[in-house]
Amino acid sequence: MEVVISLALTTALLLGSPGPAPLALAGVGASFGFREGTGFLVGILAGLLMVIVLVGAGLGTLFTTYPTAKLICQGIAAVYLCYVAYKIATAKGGVACQTAEAPSFKDGFILNLINPKAYAAFLAxxxxNMLSDxxxxMNALLTGAICFVVAVVVDGLWMATGAKLRPFFAKPEQATKLRIGFAIALLISVFVSLLQV
Structure with a gap:
């Protein structure tokens, strides 16, 4: 049980710390609401599940073996995150009269599938912290399952936190400031992650 708790805490800390995916989730929740952002959340989780499967199957060592592949994926992820930030920042109107579409399942899936930080987190x-009983x-499967359950909770909380901010920004001017703030925070997190290469 101690190993499971340690695994869950490690996963929660790695996935829950403010970074591109959590900030994107909060930004989508605040800009579009939890219900409208659900497709993006499910996409994020599906991409993360694919990363867990790939790392669990041993394919995550690709980045260790071929550092250039990591740099290419990191560049693609940074560009894609800038696109998500743009979608958040350019939505028009207040929360009651939203005119743009929330980022989709595909946006979330691609974001995590090409996110080198996700691979690095799960390699670690x-x-x-892999179970060993x-x-x-079976150890890889159980470890991956626990990580995924924690990810569902953590990512859901980020989206819900953003969605809770929506009522405070009902007017178009306030909503615009909120969206731009989340977009800037997302861009800063992308910049910081690029510096950590």
């Missing part, structure tokens, strides 16, 4: 988790395949 699988290297240091069963066969290696």
């Amino acid at each position: 988790i699988f290297a240091n 069963y066969s290696s395949q």
